[in-house]
Amino acid sequence: MTETARPSWAPEDVDITKPNASRIYDYFLGGSHNFEVDRAAARAAVEAMPGIPAIGRANRAVMHRALRFATDRGISQFLDIGSGIPTFGSVHEAVQRARPDARVVYVDNDPVAVTHSRAVLAGNDNATIANADLRDPSSVLDHPETRRLLDFDRPVALMLVAITHFLHDGDRPTEIIAALRDALAPGSVVVITHATLENGPTPSGQEAVQQIYRRTTTPLIMRSATELEPFFAGFDLVDPGIVPLPHWRPDTPDDDLDPATLHGLAGVGVKPLRLRRGVSRGRT
Numbered sequence: 502m503t504e505t506a507r508p509s510w511a512p513e514d515v516d517i518t519k520p521n522a523s524r525i526y527d528y529f530l531g532g533s534h535n536f537e538v539d540r541a542a543a544r545a546a547v548e549a550m551p552g553i554p555a556i557g558r559a560n561r562a563v564m565h566r567a568l569r570f571a572t573d574r575g576i577s578q579f580l581d582i583g584s585g586i587p588t589f590g591s592v593h594e595a596v597q598r599a600r601p602d603a604r605v606v607y608v609d610n611d612p613v614a615v616t617h618s619r620a621v622l623a624g625n626d627n628a629t630i631a632n633a634d635l636r637d638p639s640s641v642l643d644h645p646e647t648r649r650l651l652d653f654d655r656p657v658a659l660m661l662v663a664i665t666h667f668l669h670d671g672d673r674p675t676e677i678i679a680a681l682r683d684a685l686a687p688g689s690v691v692v693i694t695h696a697t698l699e700n701g702p703t704p705s706g707q708e709a710v711q712q713i714y715r716r717t718t719t720p721l722i723m724r725s726a727t728e729l730e731p732f733f734a735g736f737d738l739v740d741p742g743i744v745p746l747p748h749w750r751p752d753t754p755d756d757d758l759d760p761a762t763l764h765g766l767a768g769v770g771v772k773p774l775r776l777r778r779g780v781s782r783g784r785t
């Protein structure tokens with residue numbers, strides 16, 4: 502493992518000898534809050550699959566389209582779990598531009614993401630960061646910062662953007678996500694993006710990338726659209742369903758599409774006024 506000097510901004514409790522998803526992703530997006538081990542892992546991943554930075558950008562783009570879907574429905578509360586290092590175009594910037602009163606709670610378990618988010622959000626009374634772990638949903642829902650800013654009697658947009666692929670089957674992802682969905686009021690929205698081996702042109706590249714992430718603190722688990730359906734149980738999956746990132750309600754024709762972006766899936770569900778069993782489909 503590559504050794505690296507600890508920069509002055511790095512929190513003492515962060516292990517700078519092991520790469521981590523938030524900092525690898527920060528590097529892909531052109532950010533500067535990453536260590537040499539993260540950059541080395543990112544470079545190896547790009548070598549195995551050159552389209553990875555394009556997947557990151559497609560992921561951010563669909564996140565923004567889904568945020569617009571939520572704000573257009575009048576939602577003004579956002580719980581963004583696995584928010585990462587604020588690099589550019591963060592959730593609070595997008596939604597507070599549309600609705601200055603919008604409230605945003607970011608959640609991450611990476612000390613660099615938490616420390617940097619805290620610095621970026623200083624002075625913003627309607628946005629905060631909670632240091633909590635998705636694998637313990639009550640640590641997210643009962644966190645004092647979550648309770649301070651979000652009113653769970655009103656709709657919330659639950660953002661699980663490029664995080665649920667860090668949940669192993671042994672973590673019981675379906676139960677974790679159900680616990681979060683259950684806490685939401687009718688009219689709430691859940692947004693999920695997730696890495697997949699389906700659709701894309703380079704499954705062998707994806708497998709090599711999975712190998713690289715296996716050596717990080719955040720191994721990556723690929724899932725199919727069918728495997729993601731239970732994550733939306735009881736919610737109405739809006740059109741076009743669970744589809745490759747660039748195909749979820751694109752703003753522009755996808756002439757210049759990097760085929761690697763098909764290795765990410767996106768889906769959005771809405772909590773109906775009366776809960777049904779299983780997942781249903783329909784334009785909302």
Ligand SMILES: C[S@@+](CC[C@H](N)C(=O)[O-])C[C@H]1O[C@@H](n2cnc3c(N)ncnc32)[C@H](O)[C@@H]1O
Nearest residue numbers: 523526583584585609610611634635662663667
């Ligand atoms: C790939 S980044 C995604 C950042 C942002 N959501 C986006 O899509 O632009 C994944 C983030 O999830 C965080 N993460 C991974 N596992 C987590 C967990 N169990 N609890 C909280 N955060 C987690 C990582 O630290 C990282 O910041």
